[in-house]
Amino acid sequence: MSDSTDGLKKALAKAHPNLLDALSRFQEIELHDVELEVDELELVLPQMVTSVAKLVEEAAAEKPSQLIRESFIAPPTKYNTQIIEVKLGATKAEGGSRDRTLTIGGETSTPFQIVSQPIKNMPVISLDVFDTKIPLAKPVKMHFSEVLEDPTAWAKLAVEKFGAEMVNLHLVSIDPMVKDTPPAEASKTVENVLQAVKVPVAIGGCGDAQKDLDVFTRVAEMAKGERLLFNSVTLDMDIKKMAKAVKDNGHATIAFTPMDMNKARELNRKLFELLPREQIVIDTTTAALGYGLDYAFTTMERTRLAGLMGDPELAQPMASGTTNAWAAREAWMKMPPEWGPTELRGPIWETVTALTLLLAGVDYFMMMHPAAVKTVKDTIHNLASGKKLAPNQYDWVRLRKLGD
Numbered sequence: 001m002s003d004s005t006d007g008l009k010k011a012l013a014k015a016h017p018n019l020l021d022a023l024s025r026f027q028e029i030e031l032h033d034v035e036l037e038v039d040e041l042e043l044v045l046p047q048m049v050t051s052v053a054k055l056v057e058e059a060a061a062e063k064p065s066q067l068i069r070e071s072f073i074a075p076p077t078k079y080n081t082q083i084i085e086v087k088l089g090a091t092k093a094e095g096g097s098r099d100r101t102l103t104i105g106g107e108t109s110t111p112f113q114i115v116s117q118p119i120k121n122m123p124v125i126s127l128d129v130f131d132t133k134i135p136l137a138k139p140v141k142m143h144f145s146e147v148l149e150d151p152t153a154w155a156k157l158a159v160e161k162f163g164a165e166m167v168n169l170h171l172v173s174i175d176p177m178v179k180d181t182p183p184a185e186a187s188k189t190v191e192n193v194l195q196a197v198k199v200p201v202a203i204g205g206c207g208d209a210q211k212d213l214d215v216f217t218r219v220a221e222m223a224k225g226e227r228l229l230f231n232s233v234t235l236d237m238d239i240k241k242m243a244k245a246v247k248d249n250g251h252a253t254i255a256f257t258p259m260d261m262n263k264a265r266e267l268n269r270k271l272f273e274l275l276p277r278e279q280i281v282i283d284t285t286t287a288a289l290g291y292g293l294d295y296a297f298t299t300m301e302r303t304r305l306a307g308l309m310g311d312p313e314l315a316q317p318m319a320s321g322t323t324n325a326w327a328a329r330e331a332w333m334k335m336p337p338e339w340g341p342t343e344l345r346g347p348i349w350e351t352v353t354a355l356t357l358l359l360a361g362v363d364y365f366m367m368m369h370p371a372a373v374k375t376v377k378d379t380i381h382n383l384a385s386g387k388k389l390a391p392n393q394y395d396w397v398r399l400r401k402l403g404d
Helices: 003-015 019-026 047-061 138-147 151-160 183-196 209-222 239-248 261-272 293-308 322-327 342-358 370-385
Strands: 086-088 102-104 124-130 167-170 201-204 229-233 252-256 280-283 364-367
Touching: 086 252, 124 151, 124 370, 138 151, 138 342, 151 167, 151 183, 167 183, 183 201, 183 209, 209 229, 209 239, 229 239, 229 280, 239 252, 239 261, 252 261, 261 280, 261 293, 293 342, 322 342, 322 364, 342 364, 342 370, 364 370
Parallel strands: 124 167, 124 364, 167 201, 201 229, 229 252, 252 280
Antiparallel strands: 086 102
């Protein structure tokens, strides 16, 4: 036995006569308020530590040959509220002259996700038509160049050639700063379009609250029973007069607010006192890809979730002015070669904007480019059916102009 060991035993015996006996019986004793002074402390680790470290090192050197297979069960999600259904268009039996009707809304869960319920009513896509010639991006104009000054022919082309399931007629010419078209003349334009096509029709204004109200009132009376979708009623409009025109003549309206859920609630709250909820669609504003799309998506998604979770003021179908994508300069301007040709870039810009908002819960899309409309429509049906996309589903995205 070394001198240091003898010294430690003597120190322990001096501290407490029975300490060594206690250590031999209990193996471990906790000491309080004890100070030990040592000149040198030596720690001896068992050899097993080295062995374990070696095993870990050897295991790390072996690369896995396959992923660990795990099953996934989607968590059950049930919401409190069903989104209100709104019917667009009316057949002869219903007091109108359309050959079909479209219903939007009715969701009981978030769209196209693993935990989603089956889609009750597919989202509807309308093609934009304008009552006067307006500046259009070249990729759009090339499809409608022959009808830009004839809204009736434009509407027929949209339905017969491009398969539009609904027409969104914008009465741009009524703007006091454009042509200041009187309500009677604008109403005649709507009447001509209704006679030319038999799909449901939406009517857009110019953004001037008073002029829109005057025109919408006249059009609503002329097309009584057709269940038009007016775009739109706003907080700065005479809401009572607009609601009366819609209700008395059997139409529906979009309630438009600028990316603010509280303003959407406020407008809906006022409309609910005047209109059945089955005649109201909400639009919280669409900002295009690269120009606030993330804000538009967030507002729409929160609106839809609030409605599903029981907020009665937001449980309405949602609309999107997806055509706003063409206001993005990247969609139509000449850009460096790496941006690709505008003939493809523009439709892609509109498509991405639409598909993003589709996942936020939009039920009604107002769009412009035929290729974008077809792509979004095909995607909706593929997502709803659960089918895998065909390899050539988006071949048009990869196309290049001749000579590139």
